[in-house]
Amino acid sequence: MDLGHGIGLGSRMPLVGIVFGHMFFGFLAALSEGFSLGWLFLGFGQGLHPY
Structure with a gap:
């Protein structure tokens, strides 16, 4: 269960990678949205709402 493997650091530090x-x-979400709300929605809304 190495989520950060693609980043490179995950292989040694899983927490850092995550x-x-x-x-x-x-x-990236904040950039595409142009608002900090994109970061908030991705960070918190992901696990709270199925959409």
Whole structure:
């Protein structure tokens, strides 16, 4: 269960990989949305809402 493997750091530090992955995708969402809400929705809404 190595979620951060694609990042490279995950193989040695799973937690770091997961955190960076979450921040990275959240950052991309914020960029595409143009608002910090994109980061919030991706970070928190992902596990709370099926959509």
